Amino acid sequence: MCGIVGYVGSKEAAPLLIEGLKRLEYRGYDSAGVATLSNGAFTVRRSPGKLSNLIARLEGVSTPGTTGLGHTLWATHGRPTEGNAHPHTDCTGRIVVIHNGIFENFAERKASLLAAGHRFTSETDTEVFAHEVEAAFEGDLLAAVRTAVGRLSGAYALVVSSSEEPGVIVAARSGPPIVLGIGSGESYVASDPVALAPWTRDVVFLEDGDLARVDAAGFSICDADGRPLKRVPHRILWDAVAAEKWGYRHFMLKQIHEQPTALAETLGGKISLATGELSLESELLAPERVAAFDRVLLLACGTSWHSALIGKFLIEGMARLPVEVDYGSEFRYRRPVVDAATLTIGISQSGETADTVAALSEARRAGSPLLAVVNVAGSQIARMADAVVATHAGPEIGVASTKAFTTQLAVLYLLAAKLRESRGLGKGLTPGETAALAHLPKAASRALATEPRVEDLARQFHGARDFLFLGRGPHYPVALEGALKLKEISYIHAEGYPAGEMKHGPIALVDENLPVFVLAPHDNWREKTISNLREVKSRDGIAIVVTTREDAEIADAADEVLRLPETSPELQPILSVIPLQLFAYHVAVRRGCDVDQPRNLAKSVTVE
Ligand code: AGP
Numbered sequence: 001m002c003g004i005v006g007y008v009g010s011k012e013a014a015p016l017l018i019e020g021l022k023r024l025e026y027r028g029y030d031s032a033g034v035a036t037l038s039n040g041a042f043t044v045r046r047s048p049g050k051l052s053n054l055i056a057r058l059e060g061v062s063t064p065g066t067t068g069l070g071h072t073l074w075a076t077h078g079r080p081t082e083g084n085a086h087p088h089t090d091c092t093g094r095i096v097v098i099h100n101g102i103f104e105n106f107a108e109r110k111a112s113l114l115a116a117g118h119r120f121t122s123e124t125d126t127e128v129f130a131h132e133v134e135a136a137f138e139g140d141l142l143a144a145v146r147t148a149v150g151r152l153s154g155a156y157a158l159v160v161s162s163s164e165e166p167g168v169i170v171a172a173r174s175g176p177p178i179v180l181g182i183g184s185g186e187s188y189v190a191s192d193p194v195a196l197a198p199w200t201r202d203v204v205f206l207e208d209g210d211l212a213r214v215d216a217a218g219f220s221i222c223d224a225d226g227r228p229l230k231r232v233p234h235r236i237l238w239d240a241v242a243a244e245k246w247g248y249r250h251f252m253l254k255q256i257h258e259q260p261t262a263l264a265e266t267l268g269g270k271i272s273l274a275t276g277e278l279s280l281e282s283e284l285l286a287p288e289r290v291a292a293f294d295r296v297l298l299l300a301c302g303t304s305w306h307s308a309l310i311g312k313f314l315i316e317g318m319a320r321l322p323v324e325v326d327y328g329s330e331f332r333y334r335r336p337v338v339d340a341a342t343l344t345i346g347i348s349q350s351g352e353t354a355d356t357v358a359a360l361s362e363a364r365r366a367g368s369p370l371l372a373v374v375n376v377a378g379s380q381i382a383r384m385a386d387a388v389v390a391t392h393a394g395p396e397i398g399v400a401s402t403k404a405f406t407t408q409l410a411v412l413y414l415l416a417a418k419l420r421e422s423r424g425l426g427k428g429l430t431p432g433e434t435a436a437l438a439h440l441p442k443a444a445s446r447a448l449a450t451e452p453r454v455e456d457l458a459r460q461f462h463g464a465r466d467f468l469f470l471g472r473g474p475h476y477p478v479a480l481e482g483a484l485k486l487k488e489i490s491y492i493h494a495e496g497y498p499a500g501e502m503k504h505g506p507i508a509l510v511d512e513n514l515p516v517f518v519l520a521p522h523d524n525w526r527e528k529t530i531s532n533l534r535e536v537k538s539r540d541g542i543a544i545v546v547t548t549r550e551d552a553e554i555a556d557a558a559d560e561v562l563r564l565p566e567t568s569p570e571l572q573p574i575l576s577v578i579p580l581q582l583f584a585y586h587v588a589v590r591r592g593c594d595v596d597q598p599r600n601l602a603k604s605v606t607v608e
Contacts, residue, residue, distance in 0.1 A: 001027045001028050001074045001100065001176075001602035001603070001604055001605050001606050001607065002027055002028045002071060002072060002073050002074050002086070002098075002099070002100040002191070003021060003024025003025060003026075003027040003028060003071065003072040003100070003190075003191050003192070003195070004024075004069070004070070004071050004098045004099070004100050004157060004159055004178070004189070004190065004191050005017055005020035005021055005024060005069070005070045005071075005188070005189065005190045005191070005195050005196075006068065006069045006070070006098075006159045006161075006169045006171070006188065006189035006190070006214070007020075007066075007067070007068050007186065007187075007188055007189075008066070008067045008167055008168065008169050008186065008187050008214060008215055008216050009066055009183065009185060009186025009187065009216045010066055010185060010186060010216065011066060011186065012036075012064070012065070012066060013034075013036045013065050013066055013067060013068030014034055014036050014058065014063040014064075014065070014068060016068075016199070017034045017036075017068050017069070017070030018034070018051070018054075018055060018058070018070065019198060020070060020188075020190060020195040020196065021034075021051050021054075021070045021071070021072050021195075022051060023192075023194050023195045023197065023397075024072055024190070024191055024192060024194070024195045025050070025051050025072050025597065026251075026397050026398070026399055026596065026597065026602065026603040027072060027074065027100075027191060027192070027602050027603055027604060028072050028073050028074025028075075028602045029049070029050050029051065029072060029073075029074075029597050030048070030049070030073045030074055030075040030080030031046065031047065031048045031049060031072075031073045031075070031080045031081070031082065031084065031085035031086075032046070032047055032049075032050070032051045032053070032054040032070075032071065032072045032073065032085065033045060033046030033047065033054065033070070033071050033085045033086050033087050033098075034046075034054070034058075034063060034068060034069065034070040034071075034087070035068060035069050035070075035087040035089075035096040035098075035161070036063050036064060036065030036066075036067065036068035037065045037067045037068065037161060037163055037166055038064040038065035038066070039064075040163050040166065041093075041163060042065075042089070042093060042094075042096050042161075042163060043062070043063050043064060043065065044087055044089065044093075044096065045057060045058055045061070045063055046082050046085035046086070046087070047082060047085065048080050048081050048082050048085060049080070050597075051072060066167075067161060067166060067167055067168075067169065068161075069087050069096060069097075069098045069159050069161055069169065070098070071085075071086035071087060071098040071099075073085060073086060074602045076102055076125075076607065077102075077106075077123055077124045077125050077126075078122065078123030078124055079123075083121060083122050083123075084122045084123055084124050086098045086099065086124075086126060088122060088124060088126050088127040088129075088130045089127075089130055090118075090130040090131050090133065090134035091118055091119055091131065091134060092134065093163075094134075094162055094163045094164055095130050095133045095134050095137065095160065095161075095162050096130070096160070096161050096162075097126060097127075097129050097130040097133065097158060097159070097160050098126075098158070098159050099125075099126040099129060099156055099157070099158050099159075100156070100157040100158075100176045100191055100606060100607075101154060101155035101156035101157055101158075101174075101175055101176050101606070101607055102125060102154050102155055102156075102607050102608075103125040103126070103128060103129065103152045103153070103154040103156065104153050104154040105152060105153050105154070106125035106128045106152065106154075109128050109132065109151060109152060110128045113128065113131045113132070113135065116135070118131045118134070118135075125154070128152065129148055129152060129156075129158065129160075130160075132147075132148035132151050132152060133145055133148045133160060133162075135148075136148050137162065137164070139164065139165075140165075141160065141161075141162045141164070141165045141168060141170050141213075142170050142211065142213045142222075142226075143226075144162075145158070145160050145170045145172055145211060146211060146224060146225075146226065149172050149174070149211070149224065150224065154174075154175075155174060155175030155176055155354065155606070155607050155608070156172065156173070156174050156175060156176065157171075157172075157173050157175070157176035157177060157178045157191060157606075158171065158172045158173075159171050159178075159189050160172075167215050167216060168213060168214065168215050169189060169214045169215075170211065170212065170213055170214070171189050171206065171211070171212045171214060172206075172210070172211045172212075173206040173207070173208060173209070173210050173211075174208050174209060175208065175354060175357075175606065175607070176191065176352065176354070176606035176607065177191055177192065177205065177206075177352050177379065177380060177606065178190070178191065178205075178206045178212075179191075179192065179193050179196070179203040179204065179205050179206070179378075180203060180204045180206065180212055180214060180219050181193075181196040181199065181200045181202070181203050182200055182202040182203065182204070182218070182233060183199060183200050185216055185217075186199075186216050187214045187215065187216060187217075187218060187219055188200065189212075189214060192376075192604075193236045193378075194395050194397075197236070201235050201236040202233050202234075202235055202236075203233065203234055203236060203378070204219075204221075204231045204232070204233050204234070205231065205234065205378050205379075205380075205383065206221065206231065207229075207231065207383075209223055209224055210222075210223065210229060210231070211223070211224070234377065234378045236377070236378075249589075250398060250585070250589075250595045250596050251397040251398035251596045252398035252400050252402060252489070252581075252585055252595050252596055253585055253595075254398075255393075255396055255397070255398055255402045255403045256402045256403070256448070256578065256581050256582060256585065257448060258393070258394065258403050259402070259403045259406050259407075259444050259448070259578065260441040260442070260444040260445045260448070261441070262391075262392065262393040262394060262403040262406070262407050263406060263407060263410055263440055263441045263444055263574070264441040265392040265393075265394070266390075266391050266392045266393065266407040266410050266411060267410055267414075267437060267440070267441075268392070270389075270411075270414050271414060271428075271429060271434070271437060273434060273437070273438045275428070275434075276428040276429035276430065276431060276433065276434035277428045277429075278414060278417055278418050278421060278428050278429065280389055280414060280415065280418045282371070282387035282389070283387070284343070284369055284371055284386050284387040285371075285387070285415075285418050285419065285422055286422060287422040287423075287424070289369075289422075290343075290419055290422035290423055291422075291423075292340070292341060293321065293341055293342065293343045294321075294322070294341045294342070295321060295322040295323065295324060295341070295342055295343075296315055296321050296322070296323045296324070296342070296343045296344075296345060296419075297323075297324050297325075297326070297336075297338060297342050297343070297344045297345070297363060297368065298311050298312065298323060298324070298325045298326075298345050298347060299325075299326055299327075299328050299331055299344060299345070299346050299347070299356055299359045299360060299363065300325075300327075300328060300346065300347040300348060300353075300356055301327060301328045301329065301348075301353050301355050301356050301605070302353075302401070302484070302605075303349070303401040303404070303405050303481060303484060304347040304348050304349060304353075304356070304401070304404070304405075304408060305325070305327055305328075305347075306405065306477045306478075306480050306481045306484070307347050307373075307405055307408035307409055307412060307477075308325045308345075308347050309325055309476070309477035309480070310409055310412065310474045310477045310478075310573050311323065311325070311345070311347070311409075311412035311415070311416070312324075312325050313473065313474040313570075314412050314413055314415075314416035314474075314570055315412070315415065315416045315419060317416070317570070318416040318417060318419070318420045318425075318570070319416050319417075319419035319420040319423055319425065320420075320423070320425065321419055321423070326359070327355070327359075328353065328355035328356035328357075328358065328359035328360075329355040329359075329608070331359040331362065331363075332355065332358045332359045332361075332362050336362065336363070336366070338362075338363050338366040338367075338368045339366055339367050339368065340367040340368060340369070342363070342366075342368040343368070343369060343371065344360065344363040344364075344368040344369065344370050344371070345370075345371045345372070345373060345415070346359070346360045346370060346371070346372045346373070346374075346381050346385065347372075347373045347374075347408055347412075348372070348373070348374050348375075348379075348381050349374070349375045349376070349391075349393075349396055349401050349404035349408075349604075350374075350375070350376055350379060350603065350604035351372070351374035351375070351376040351379020351380055351381040351382050352376070352379050352380050352381070352604045352606050353381075353604060353605050353606070354605060354606050354607050354608050355605070355608060356381065357380055357381060357384070358608070360372075360381065360384060360385070361384070364384070369386045369387075370384065370385040370386050370387075371385055371386065371387045371388070371389065371415075372384075372385035372387070372388045372389075373388075373389055373390075373391065373408055373411050373412065373415075374388060374390060374391070375390065375391045375392075375393050375396065375404050375407070377390065389411050389414070389415060390411075391404060391407035391408055391410075391411055392407065393407045396603075397596065397603070398595065398596045398603075399488070399489075399596065399597060399598055399601045399602065399603045400485055400488045400489050400581075400584070400595075400598070402485075402581045405481060405577060406444070406574045406577065406578075409571075409573055409574050410437075410440070410571075410574065413437075413570055413571060416570075417429055417433070432568070433568065433570075436567050436568040436571055437571070439567065440567065440571060440574065443565040443567050443575055444574065444575060444578065446564075446565040447564050447565060447575045447578040447579065448578060448582075450562055450563070450564065450578075450579050450582070451582050453562060453579075454562065454579050454582040454583050454586060455582075455586045457544060457560060457562075457583060458583055458586030458587045458589075458590055459586075459590065461515045461542075461544075461587070462490075462586075462587040462590040462591055464492065464513065464514070464515050465492070465493070465513070466492070466493045466494065466495075466509065466513075466514055467483065467486055467492060467493075467494040467495075467514070467515050467516070467517065468483075468494070468495055468497065468502075468506060468509060468510070468514060468515075468516045468517070468541075469482040469483045469494065469495065469496040469497070469516075469517045469519070469580070470496075470497055470498075470499040470502060470516060470517065470518050470519065470529070470532060470533075470536075471496070471498070471499060471518075471519035471529070471576075472498060472499045472500060472519075472525035472528055472529050472532075473523065473524065473525040473569075474569070474570070474572070474573050475519040475521065475523075475525065475529075475572075475573060475576060476496070476497075476498040476499070477496075477573070478519055478573045478576050478577050478580070479496035479497060479498075479499075479517070479519055480496035481496070481577055481580065482494075482496060482517055482519075482577065482580030482583070482584070483495050483496035484496070485580060485581055485583075485584035485585075486580075486583070486584040486587065488584070488598055488601060489584055489585070489588040489593055489595050489598045490584060490587045490588040490591050490593055491591075491593065491598075491599070492587070492591075495509075499518065499525075499528070499529050499532035499533075500528060500532065502532055502535065502536075503532075503535060507535060507536075507539065510535075510536055510539040510540070510541040511539060511540055511541065512540040512541075512542070513542075514541050514542065515541075515542045515544055516536045516541045516542060516543055516544065517544050517545075517546060517580065517583075518532065518533045518536065518543055518544070518545045518546070518558075519546050519576055520533065520545055520546065520547045520554065521546070521547055521548045521564070521566065521569070521572045521576060522547070522548045522549045522566055523569040523572060524569065530553050530554065530557065533545065533554075533557045533558070534557050536557075537557045542559050542560075543557060543558045543559050543560070544558070544559065544560040544561075544562065545557075545558040545560070545561050545562070546562045546564060546576055546579060546580070547561060547562070547563060547564065548563070548564050548565065548566035548572070549566070550563055562579050564576060564578075564579065
């Protein structure tokens, strides 16, 4: 999951490339590099580690040229050294390449290129591509790239430039995303529109198999055989400002605090708070289509998979349709039983997660209609689906997903109500449900108000070695999410578990050193959850109870209590996760971790 950016125009490319890379660093921060072309020669500057190392390296040295490529790496081949950093060049230095993806057959291609006399300087798969272009180059870069992509298999988003064809860059896509940015007298290429926000909001998304020849005047797109293709430009809704920190110390903290607005924006236009009428206008959700579905399949990865687990509760509970949930990475390799009577819903913040994309393609191949719940308009999952119900969380820059999770839950709630309506089990939302949704953004603000208390708990427990999170029903996935947030950004081992399952094993972990978050809101599962809380106490575990009503039972068994506003049981997970997000954040800050760019992770996982 690397970040790639390219520029061709009349301005000095290097400063623009760096600005673009700053906005893409969430995609990978193992090394970074730029290459610019001037007077027929490339200047290549690379550095291991964060982009800040490269920026320091560029100080006081010239990197001339109005054509350039920039890259941030999430290492897949070889250690994140300067030698393995992109851009990579061919033997002559006349071809430079940046790449996001993995070439599966690079070793075999490398062997035949070595046999043909090519010399390699890195351990990467990408460098092989530079030599393939060199071998195929006869004066036309686009033609050489078309030949080279034909020789390598795997996933790729590539940008290539040649000193033999100044003022031109060629992009190619198969899998990871690439957008072309439309400027006047200049053109851009990037992995994600957010990188281009300071300069343009008009972009064209390349599709799988597309190649583009880009120069200052614009671009032409063709397929692997050179046949011209037309792609529709998109105007990106949010601007550069939305991708700023607004004075927050970290993007993650900003995004946690944006949840009330993100929820209001996500609900806006989808329900009438006056009548409870739903307006999820999609032919796929019309009664006659829904009548043909005998089950729903939810596919996702990571935090989005946790949303899917809660989606199962909501859809089965409200629409009485059986729901199956699967990991994208698992679904694509098991021989799933799916057909046209299965409504498949893909959930993804980025809309580019390779495992989810592949799983959805598998479901589609089996004839299942696809609905996408995504946060990035124009993303691959949005474009491959038959219908999209978007979350409007705005750009999510911090690697740990927060506002995307809560807005996904809000959309899944509306989808459950829509399926219920289309199955003739009730028109729109009841007055009680509408009222609960209308109050949701405010309730989320009140949940955020627990922050000082949460910060205090983080001060007390940031030194703990392990954590356990317990919940029942829809709060079991919230427990999973709480554990994931803590693992992701503080590197502490944490497990989420169905509270009822604890006695079947994990209770062996419980002692006076283990903090245990017990999610016990006032719902159907509360009584049983309190008996699990007592099991924790009977082994001296440190019980931190997240609840909506404090009573003697809880006061008696809990060491710490976090009191949250109460809403309907279906919507309560949206509030319950907020203090867990804040806890993970403050523990990570206290441990000096890099909250927005945790080690080994990347925001959008675009390779398998
Ligand atoms: C969550 O904090 C992680 N960033 C990760 O688990 C993420 O949820 C997963 O990679 C799925 O991403 P998506 O929602 O963009 O598809």
